[in-house]
Amino acid sequence: MLRHTGQKRTFNHNLRLAILLCLNAGFINGAGFLAFRVLTTNVTGHAALFAVNLAEADFRAAGIVALWFLLFLTGAFTSGICIEAIGREKSSAYLLPIGIIIAILATVTISCHSYNSSLHETEYFAGSLLFAMGMQNALVSMISGSVVRTTHLTGMFTDLGTDLSIAVIQPLKLTARIQRRILLRVVIITSFLFGGVMGTFLFLQYQFDAFLMPIFFLMTALFYDYFRFHVIRVMRRYK
DSSP states (O other), X not given: OOSOOGGGOOHHHHHHHHHHHHHHHHHXXXXXXXXXXXXXXXXXXXXXXXXXXXXXXXHHHHHHHHHHHHHHHHHXXXXXXXXXXXXXXXXXXXXXXXXXXXXXXXXXXXXXXXXXXXHHHHHHHHHHHHHHHHXXXXXXXXXXXXXXXXXXXXHHHHHHHHHHHHHXXXXXXXXXHHHHHHHHHHHHHHHHHHHHHHHHHHHHHHGGGGGHHHHHHHHHHHHHHHHHHHHHHHHHHHO
8 A cells, every 4th residue: 555656556556545544534624623623634725714814804813824724734845855755665755754643643632631622722733633634645645646635625526527527428438547537536535525424423422532543544554565465475375
């Protein structure tokens, strides 16, 4: 899932990555919104809020939204720096970004047991999740060659719509490549939405302990290739 990059990367690698980390992003989006009343996986939705705050001369609120923009950008930048410094062709390059995201989620889970819903804490924790999701989006984009995006759906719905138009108007041009693109985009959308439902449901049941589930998703992504490699080797040995 993480080991293969460039020409070694296949559709199935991207499909597995999309399922797991879109579930993760959707989960954090749903649970994060219930926890802090803030969209925590993308910045598009905050653009209108930023404009409204400026129009109402609420410069402090506008500044916080601008800070969230910057935190998402900084998360993506940090992830890119980590990967490029080690070399994106090396699977170890993705360990540090995922480790940082896990550390942020663990901090939110532990710290929020004493969360008192103050404005300052809400802004801090929401910003932390935006930074983490900026890291994840950059990480997945770099691994998949910009094929998979996990933290927002606007582009996915647009691309899916154009591919479906080809399938309807020009079915003879519906090549295997376009079919795979359609499948991948449907998987991304459904995984994100299902993750959101799961996140809201578990947050209502377990409050901030629900953020242990995204940690599990990331740990699975981290060790999937390792365990799969050893399972295949053991199976071959017995055969």
